[in-house]
Amino acid sequence: MSAVATEAPAHRRRTNWLPYLLSLPALIVCIGILVPFLTAVYYSTLRYRLNLPAMKGFIGFGNYAGFLSDAAFWNTVRVSLEYTALTVGVELLFGLSIALLLQKRTRINDAISILLLLPLMTAPAIAALMWKLMTNPNFGVLSYFVQSLGVKNFQWASDPESALFTVVLVDVWVYTPFIMILLLAGLRSLPKQPFEAAALDGVPRRFVFTRITLPMLMPYIVTAGLFRLLDSIQQFDIIYPMTQGGPGDTLLVFQVRAYLEFYQYTNVGKSAALLIILWAITYALSNVFIKQWLKLRERARGLA
Amino acid sequence: MEHTSGLERALRGVALALIVVFFLFPILWIFLMSFQTNEEILRIPPSPFFTPTLGNYAALISGKLTTVSGTLDIAFMRNLWNSVLLSTASVAIALVLGVPAAYAFARFKFRLGEDIAFTLLSFRFAPPLLVLLPLSLYFQQLGLTDTYAGLIWVYQLIALPLILWIVRGYFEDISPDIEHAYRVAGHSWWSTFTRIAVPLAGPGIAAAGLLAFIFCWNNFVFALILASADKQPVTVGALAFVTASGIQYGQIAAAIVLSVTPTLALALYAQRYLVEGLSLGAVKG
Amino acid sequence: MPQLAIRDLRKSFKDAVVLDGVTLDVEPGEIVCVFGPSGAGKTVLLRLVAGVETCDSGVVALAGRDVTEAPPETRGVGMAFQNFALFPHMSAFDNIASPLTARRAAPATIKTKVEKIAALLKIGHVLEHAPRELSNGQKQRTALARALVADPKVLLLDDPLRNVDAKLRYEMRLELPSLLKASGATALYVTQDYKEAMALGDRIAVLIDGRFVQVATPGAIYREPASIGVARLFGDPTVNLIPVEPVIRPEGLTVHIAGCIVPLSRRYEHAAGRACMLGVRPEAILVDESPMADGFPVELEAVTPLNEKTLLLLRANDGRELLASEAGEDAAPRRHGVAHARFDPDALLLFDAASGERIPPKA
Numbered sequence: 001m002s003a004v005a006t007e008a009p010a011h012r013r014r015t016n017w018l019p020y021l022l023s024l025p026a027l028i029v030c031i032g033i034l035v036p037f038l039t040a041v042y043y044s045t046l047r048y049r050l051n052l053p054a055m056k057g058f059i060g061f062g063n064y065a066g067f068l069s070d071a072a073f074w075n076t077v078r079v080s081l082e083y084t085a086l087t088v089g090v091e092l093l094f095g096l097s098i099a100l101l102l103q104k105r106t107r108i109n110d111a112i113s114i115l116l117l118l119p120l121m122t123a124p125a126i127a128a129l130m131w132k133l134m135t136n137p138n139f140g141v142l143s144y145f146v147q148s149l150g151v152k153n154f155q156w157a158s159d160p161e162s163a164l165f166t167v168v169l170v171d172v173w174v175y176t177p178f179i180m181i182l183l184l185a186g187l188r189s190l191p192k193q194p195f196e197a198a199a200l201d202g203v204p205r206r207f208v209f210t211r212i213t214l215p216m217l218m219p220y221i222v223t224a225g226l227f228r229l230l231d232s233i234q235q236f237d238i239i240y241p242m243t244q245g246g247p248g249d250t251l252l253v254f255q256v257r258a259y260l261e262f263y264q265y266t267n268v269g270k271s272a273a274l275l276i277i278l279w280a281i282t283y284a285l286s287n288v289f290i291k292q293w294l295k296l297r298e299r300a301r302g303l304a
Numbered sequence: 305m306e307h308t309s310g311l312e313r314a315l316r317g318v319a320l321a322l323i324v325v326f327f328l329f330p331i332l333w334i335f336l337m338s339f340q341t342n343e344e345i346l347r348i349p350p351s352p353f354f355t356p357t358l359g360n361y362a363a364l365i366s367g368k369l370t371t372v373s374g375t376l377d378i379a380f381m382r383n384l385w386n387s388v389l390l391s392t393a394s395v396a397i398a399l400v401l402g403v404p405a406a407y408a409f410a411r412f413k414f415r416l417g418e419d420i421a422f423t424l425l426s427f428r429f430a431p432p433l434l435v436l437l438p439l440s441l442y443f444q445q446l447g448l449t450d451t452y453a454g455l456i457w458v459y460q461l462i463a464l465p466l467i468l469w470i471v472r473g474y475f476e477d478i479s480p481d482i483e484h485a486y487r488v489a490g491h492s493w494w495s496t497f498t499r500i501a502v503p504l505a506g507p508g509i510a511a512a513g514l515l516a517f518i519f520c521w522n523n524f525v526f527a528l529i530l531a532s533a534d535k536q537p538v539t540v541g542a543l544a545f546v547t548a549s550g551i552q553y554g555q556i557a558a559a560i561v562l563s564v565t566p567t568l569a570l571a572l573y574a575q576r577y578l579v580e581g582l583s584l585g586a587v588k589g
Numbered sequence: 590m591p592q593l594a595i596r597d598l599r600k601s602f603k604d605a606v607v608l609d610g611v612t613l614d615v616e617p618g619e620i621v622c623v624f625g626p627s628g629a630g631k632t633v634l635l636r637l638v639a640g641v642e643t644c645d646s647g648v649v650a651l652a653g654r655d656v657t658e659a660p661p662e663t664r665g666v667g668m669a670f671q672n673f674a675l676f677p678h679m680s681a682f683d684n685i686a687s688p689l690t691a692r693r694a695a696p697a698t699i700k701t702k703v704e705k706i707a708a709l710l711k712i713g714h715v716l717e718h719a720p721r722e723l724s725n726g727q728k729q730r731t732a733l734a735r736a737l738v739a740d741p742k743v744l745l746l747d748d749p750l751r752n753v754d755a756k757l758r759y760e761m762r763l764e765l766p767s768l769l770k771a772s773g774a775t776a777l778y779v780t781q782d783y784k785e786a787m788a789l790g791d792r793i794a795v796l797i798d799g800r801f802v803q804v805a806t807p808g809a810i811y812r813e814p815a816s817i818g819v820a821r822l823f824g825d826p827t828v829n830l831i832p833v834e835p836v837i838r839p840e841g842l843t844v845h846i847a848g849c850i851v852p853l854s855r856r857y858e859h860a861a862g863r864a865c866m867l868g869v870r871p872e873a874i875l876v877d878e879s880p881m882a883d884g885f886p887v888e889l890e891a892v893t894p895l896n897e898k899t900l901l902l903l904r905a906n907d908g909r910e911l912l913a914s915e916a917g918e919d920a921a922p923r924r925h926g927v928a929h930a931r932f933d934p935d936a937l938l939l940f941d942a943a944s945g946e947r948i949p950p951k952a
Binding site: 018019020022026029033034036039097098101112114121126134136144148173184185227271275276278286301 | 324404409431439476546582
Binding site: 479481482484485486487488489490491492493500503504 | 636639640660661664666667670672675676692739745
């Protein structure tokens with residue numbers, strides 16, 4: 001015992017501060033998000049119009065209460081929900097079907113699955129322009145196709161009747177590959193034994209799909225679907241470049257409307273309130289999503 | 305176990321062909337359009353046969369757009385340059401900031417780290433305008449409106465969560481004992497981080513960086529709100545270009561092709577990592 | 590001065606106490622095997638000495654310097670991890686050289702030293718290979734070479750033979766002692782295998798539930814285990830334990846076993862009247878077909894010849910099972926049925942039934 005010298009150790013305190021130092025930049029970015037977020041919460045309780053600064057004042061839930069009787073607001077809710085339901089629904093169905101078609105690892109299937117990623121990697125705003133060019137009433141190749149099929153006067157995004165269809169089509173074009181590639185990865189990571197057992201027992205393929213494939217794929221479907229749901233309800237990048245929310249108020253989804261409230265009508269308070277409502281919806285959804293996502297992440301890391 | 309009938313195989317083939325056409329036709333068509341003159345584009349019926357011209361690209365690159373009513377200056381090359389600058393700088397900074405943070409979150413289980421990681425994650429799914437609109441007012445006060453610095457800072461919102469969550473997973477997959485062994489051998493914390501952890505997480509860092517680049521490049525709304533013409537990237541610039549040039553469809557198509565080529569090329573190059581990146585590390589490809 | 594001094598080291602994870610005040614001195618050149626069941630805290634102890642984990646309280650001193658708070662790279666220890674922990678992106682050579690590069694040795698020196706240790710460990714021919722191209726045995730030797738190459742103050746070996754196959758383990762068990770002695774290293778060697786501990790350790794430190802219950806030479810631990818727990822951990826088959834209550838009778842100290850009276854050494858007289866546990870090593874049971882003095886009748890139920898010994902399963906009159914072992918294959922009776930057993934009085938162990946601690950005989 002006496003032999004243990006007690007000269008001053010070279011390093012007294014260990015690296016406990018290290019993780020904090022390392023995450024400092026991320027923390028600053030976090031604060032950089034939280035400050036404007038809280039500001040937005042605050043603005044949403046104000047009567048605040050940039051063109052009428054004198055009228056600025058606290059009105060509590062005034063902006064929110066105003067929405068209740070505002071038909072335009074309810075139109076926004078309806079359009080947003082329609083858009084979300086349509087895009088996510090179609091993309092899930094379509095994406096799942098493609099993933100099933102490409103499930104087998106063959107050279108051609110792999111090549112196709114890679115090629116299908118190209119729309120996903122196209123900036124949505126640019127994709128909107130591409131489709132705008134293709135649906136141009138004067139020379140658009142799609143307009144021509146539709147006309148040759150005998151549909152007269154199909155005005156695509158310029159007609160309130162078909163505007164939603166058009167932007168949903170673009171969304172489907174861009175984002176179906178997202179669902180497809182996630183589900184394809186999911187399908188290919190499923191254990192083989194249940195399928196081999198089912199094949200041995202001669203279980204009909206429809207049964208295999210509904211009783212084995214689908215339930216086992218469910219975590220992937222839910223994650224991919226929620227991922228898209230969260231993005232889709234916030235749609236901006238396609239609708240704004242394509243139609244700016246028009247024609248009329250047909251495509252005034254939450255973010256487009258908030259953008260216009262802010263810049264066109266300079267109504268900061270109302271715009272903020274709209275976004276807070278949207279945030280509340282996405283926050284609730286993202287909590288569900290993050291749980292699912294963490295489960296899947298654990299699983300993926302377990303496989304590695 | 306293949307009992308697929310000929311009919312079924314034929315149907316599958318047809319379905320796949322239709323799918324490929326649906327997803328690739330727009331890209332192909334715009335690509336073809338970019339080599340056509342306006343007269344060829346406006347032909348009815350549209351035809352895939354034409355004499356290709358590089359005129360549209362030449363006009364974009366020279367920045368002079370000749371129309372019937374005279375020449376028009378176009379800043380599209382500047383937009384392209386802005387996109388390169390913004391995306392590259394944002395990803396570089398996000399890597400410098402994010403990789404050490406990802407390491408901290410992976411190695412040291414601490415409350416603040418989890419809070420930061422999840423805050424960034426949950427704001428990844430929050431409406432961007434919610435943060436951007438108040439931020440645009442702050443930026444005016446701070447003098448950051450329409451500066452590269454301001455934009456790069458905001459682009460961290462895109463790049464950082466991606467890098468944090470993907471790279472974190474790669475760090476977690478490295479056995480801590482490998483790092484311990486290096487330190488016991490006599491190497492400092494920093495050299496263990498740079499010579500063991502970073503090289504071993506290399507593929508993940510590269511994948512996250514490439515994806516972050518693609519997402520920064522493809523972003524539209526950030527620059528729409530925070531940048532004016534001379535700082536705008538291609539996504540916003542192309543839209544402005546359409547409004548300004550009106551009917552110069554060949555040049556628009558050429559601009560679109562130039563805008564999407566870098567990301568499509570990167571995507572093809574990095575496709576192995578896309579699944580993992582797109583799911584923020586939840587699904588391995 | 591001990592090369593490694595550990596004083597009252599404590600470590601908990603959340604509510605679980607892993608090390609509950611551990612003290613140990615390791616002299617220069619000495620090999621101490623830390624032996625204990627899994628979950629006893631052996632690996633944590635090594636990690637605390639290496640500095641890759643921090644203790645709650647206590648002191649770790651290396652060659653007289655308190656390193657309790659020092660980061661691992663300043664401690665100058667060498668460690669072989671259970672899972673090898675080789676750097677997957679470096680060649681075997683670079684793996685082994687890493688402690689030398691950290692000390693900024695000259696390239697020529699590095700080359701000489703690495704090649705020397707590699708030759709000693711018979712991996713000279715695979716130095717250019719990446720870890721994934723090495724066999725398990727070569728990985729293990731690479732990890733050992735890496736730990737040894739820089740002449741560490743203390744060599745920490747975390748169950749290095751755990752993850753290698755049986756044949757290799759056997760070879761290494763023979764090879765390691767001379768290797769360690771040759772390198773002159775002071776070593777702390779963690780193992781779960783008592784034979785390994787007995788073969789390698791100058792001393793064995795038995796760690797149970799976060800405490801050293803005994804630190805002694807292998808022979809002493811086997812002959813004089815500190816407790817029932819220790820006695821059980823050493824020996825294969827394990828010690829027979831029989832509850833007894835020694836009584837003093839005219840003819841001497843005796844215990845009742847299966848209705849028979851078995852004599853005990855008078856030196857245990859202080860245990861008379863206490864509830865005890867008699868520990869009988871299998872080789873301390875002598876079995877014969879004919880009755881013996883101080884013996885008792887048993888039923889011979891099974892005979893299992895092994896290479897160097899024969900195991901006998903006996904059943905006493907009260908139904909108690911006893912395991913005996915005889916050296917060699919022919920010495921023991923082979924016929925099942927009635928036999929007689931006798932305990933070697935000098936090899937008996939007596940434990941306090943309540944505390945489990947050994948009752949030492951009076952001198």
